[in-house]
Each structure stands twice: as C-alpha cells, then as structure tokens.
Amino acid sequence: MSDNIFEGLDEYLPVDDTIFKDKKPLDHRFLPENLPHRKNQITAIARYWVEALKGTTPSNITIYGKTGTGKTAAAKFAKEQLIDASKDKPVFIRVEYVRCTDFNTEYQVLTHLCQRLGRDVPSRGWTKGEIVNAFRDILRRNAFGRNLILIVILDEVDILLEKDGDGLLYTLTRTDNIAILSISNYLNFKQFIKPRVASSLMDKEIVFPPYDAEQLADILEERSELAFFEDTLEDSVIPLCSAMAAKEEGDARYALDLLESAGDIAIDNGFDKVLGKFVREAKDVIEYNKVKDVVITLPTQQQRVLAAILKLTQEGEEITSGKLFESYKEISKGDAVTYRRIFDFVNELEMLGIISTNTVSKGRAKGRTNIISLQIDTDLLEENLYNLL
Numbered sequence: 001m002s003d004n005i006f007e008g009l010d011e012y013l014p015v016d017d018t019i020f021k022d023k024k025p026l027d028h029r030f031l032p033e034n035l036p037h038r039k040n041q042i043t044a045i046a047r048y049w050v051e052a053l054k055g056t057t058p059s060n061i062t063i064y065g066k067t068g069t070g071k072t073a074a075a076k077f078a079k080e081q082l083i084d085a086s087k088d089k090p091v092f093i094r095v096e097y098v099r100c101t102d103f104n105t106e107y108q109v110l111t112h113l114c115q116r117l118g119r120d121v122p123s124r125g126w127t128k129g130e131i132v133n134a135f136r137d138i139l140r141r142n143a144f145g146r147n148l149i150l151i152v153i154l155d156e157v158d159i160l161l162e163k164d165g166d167g168l169l170y171t172l173t174r175t176d177n178i179a180i181l182s183i184s185n186y187l188n189f190k191q192f193i194k195p196r197v198a199s200s201l202m203d204k205e206i207v208f209p210p211y212d213a214e215q216l217a218d219i220l221e222e223r224s225e226l227a228f229f230e231d232t233l234e235d236s237v238i239p240l241c242s243a244m245a246a247k248e249e250g251d252a253r254y255a256l257d258l259l260e261s262a263g264d265i266a267i268d269n270g271f272d273k274v275l276g277k278f279v280r281e282a283k284d285v286i287e288y289n290k291v292k293d294v295v296i297t298l299p300t301q302q303q304r305v306l307a308a309i310l311k312l313t314q315e316g317e318e319i320t321s322g323k324l325f326e327s328y329k330e331i332s333k334g335d336a337v338t339y340r341r342i343f344d345f346v347n348e349l350e351m352l353g354i355i356s357t358n359t360v361s362k363g364r365a366k367g368r369t370n371i372i373s374l375q376i377d378t379d380l381l382e383e384n385l386y387n388l389l
C-alpha cells in the first residue's frame with residue numbers, strides 16, 4: 001500500500017505569522033465596534049429610526065457618498081444598534097440588508113425578502129403581482145402577533161435602478177410598515193426614479209464626505225491594533241497609507257487594502273516588520289490587480305478588440321480605426337462583430353481608462369482620423385490575453 005498523499009507536506013503549511021495577529025479586521029466585511037468620524041451620520045440615522053422603537057414606521061432615508069466613505073459600515077452599525085435597542089420593547093423590528101448588485105430584478109429582491117421573513121415563495125414562476133401580494137401579506141399589521149416594522153437597507157441602489165427601473169422602490173414605498181434606507185454612490189441617482197417614487201424618498205438625506213488623511217489615519221490606527229502584532233509597523237506606514245488613500249478620494253477601503261497588502265509584501269520578503277517602502281509597492285500591486293480584474297472580466301468580443309490593440313502596439317503601428325478592424329477580424333477568426341459595433345467597444349474601453357483615443361488631422365485630402373493608444377502596461381495585457389493572440 002502506498003503512503004498517504006498528505007504525508008510529508010508540512011512544508012506547504014503556512015508559516016507562523018509574525019506580522020498579522022488576525023487578518024479579519026482588515027477585511028472589507030469586518031464591522032468594527034467603533035466608526036471614527038462617522039458619529040454625526042450614525043446619529044442622524046438613529047434620529048430617524050428611533051421612531052420604530054415607538055411602533056411608528058420611520059421615514060425613508062437616502063445616504064450618499066463616494067466609495068469607501070463608510071456608508072455600508074454605518075448602516076450596518078445602526079442596524080445592529082437598533083435591533084439591540086428593540087429587544088425589551090413591545091415592537092417587532094426587522095432590518096434587512098440587501099446588496100442590490102446581487103440581484104437583477106425587483107422580483108428577485110422581493111422573493112429574497114419574503115424568504116428572509118419566513119415565507120416560502122418560489123424563486124421563479126409566479127407573476128410579479130403574486131410575489132408583491134405575498135410580500136405585502138407578511139407586512140400586514142400583526143402578521144407576527146406584534147407590530148412588524150421592516151427596514152430595508154438597499155445598498156448600491158443605483159445599480160438596480162439602472163438595471164430594472166424604479167419598480168422595487170415603487171412597491172416598497174407603497175407597502176405599509178416599511179422604511180427604506182437607500183445607499184448610493186451618486187448624488188444624481190434620483191434621475192432614474194420617476195416623480196411618483198422620488199417624492200417619497202426626497203426628504204431625508206445624509207451625506208458621507210470623503211475622509212481626509214488625518215481621519216484615515218485614525219481609522220487605520222484602530223484597525224491595525226486588532227490586525228497587527230505590536231511594533232510591527234514602521235512609523236511611516238499608517239501616515240503613508242492615509243496620505244495615498246486621501247488622494248484617492250478619501251477611500252477607507254483603499255487605505256485598508258494598502259495596509260494589508262504592505263503586510264503581505266513584508267512577509268513575502270521575509271521581513272518581520274512592515275516598512276514604508278512596502279506601502280509604495282502595495283500601491284502598484286493593488287493597481288495591477290484592479291486592472292487585471294477589469295481585463296479578465298471583459299466580454300470576449302471586447303477582449304478581442306483589446307488583444308488587437310495590443311498586437312498593433314507591439315508591432316509599433318499607429319492604430320487607426322481601419323487597422324484595428326483588420327487586426328480584430330484576424331483575431332476573431334470568423335466570429336467578428338460589425339465595424340460599427342467595434343466603436344462602441346472602443347468607447348467602453350476608453351471609459352474604463354484602458355485606452356485613449358486622439359483625433360488627429362491627416363491633411364486636407366485625408367481628413368481627420370482617430371488614433372488609439374494603450375493606457376496600461378503591455379505585459380499585464382499579454383499575460384491575461386495570451387490565449388487570444
């Protein structure tokens with residue numbers, strides 16, 4: 001009988017960490033017990049929601065702010081506090097968190113909410129009217145023997161509005177005993193909402209401004225105490241992460257990513273201390289991974305357009321629309337889309353910051369031409385698109 005396949009593999013086990021005490025506090029999903037510099041916003045949510053403790057459905061709230069400004073963390077924090085405060089009250093409060101990017105339609109969100117509230121409804125097959133009725137049925141007063149108040153947190157609501165219109169908001173704002181907390185990255189998200197719904201969401205708005213470097217440093221200090229062993233961070237590490245993230249629109253998520261990634265780089269290099277220079281390297285690693293994620297998740301036809309741009313760049317060609325189409329057709333091997341469609345793709349790639357286009361004049365006879373150029377590293381593209389070339 002041969003040896004067990006797990007024998008002799010100890011060298012593949014992770015070595016004992018001398019830097020990270022616990023990585024969880026650096027994870028985006030970690031909910032800290034304290035959210036520095038968000039007291040005003042959290043108190044504002046509490047002032048609206050306190051009505052629920054008296055058995056009254058609170059007002060709908062909308063919160064805005066750029067990415068990483070603590071909107072989700074603050075909403076979840078307020079949720080925990082409300083549930084805790086309601087324990088000894090004669091009311092029944094449910095707060096449901098819905099990340100709208102996980103759903104495509106109103107139907108899917110309502111099904112999810114019904115199921116969360118204990119009503120077994122089918123994930124497909126019913127008409128929308130049936131699912132709306134089932135949902136409203138649960139919400140009828142005294143459905144649980146006590147007053148039920150449901151607060152629905154709709155995170156990244158703008159994404160669902162873009163995909164499926166404002167039907168969900170319409171249904172929720174027209175169902176008794178429901179309050180909505182919508183979270184959006186865009187101040188102008190209401191452009192997707194018809195006036196019939198906008199009027200019920202209009203009134204209560206809370207803004208989450210970007211953090212400045214000092215505020216980010218306070219956030220990182222608290223998190224790093226939980227995540228790192230004592231004295232493992234060089235003094236410059238937190239100020240550097242904070243300064244870099246403050247430049248990136250005051251994004252706390254980015255600051256935490258920098259810190260974690262700098263710790264990983266220290267370990268990879270055999271250090272037991274995180275040095276300032278690792279933060280600068282971390283910035284490149286994060287940037288690289290971000291671009292890589294964008295490239296590998298592009299639809300195939302767009303990847304082919306990008307592969308064609310890469311090929312022409314490597315050949316030292318000036319990339320005109322005509323040349324791009326020829327090269328793209330070669331790469332597509334008979335499965336090509338039309339010339340026109342290629343330019344939608346070019347626009348999209350430009351919006352993602354992967355390429356840029358520049359209109360140049362080729363003299364009176366030839367008129368004006370669009371010249372395309374790559375804005376990202378060719379090695380990165382080659383590594384991820386080699387199967388198309």
Ligand SMILES: Nc1ncnc2c1ncn2[C@@H]1O[C@H](COP(=O)(O)OP(=O)(O)OP(=O)(O)O)[C@@H](O)[C@H]1O
Binds near residue numbers: 027068073219
């Ligand atoms: N004041 C704060 N104190 C501690 N951690 C914070 C604070 N603000 C944000 N964070 C942390 O930063 C990360 C990003 O925050 P969060 O997800 O709440 O941002 P967001 O505004 O919802 O971003 P997005 O719009 O991209 O979803 C999370 O790990 C969160 O815990």
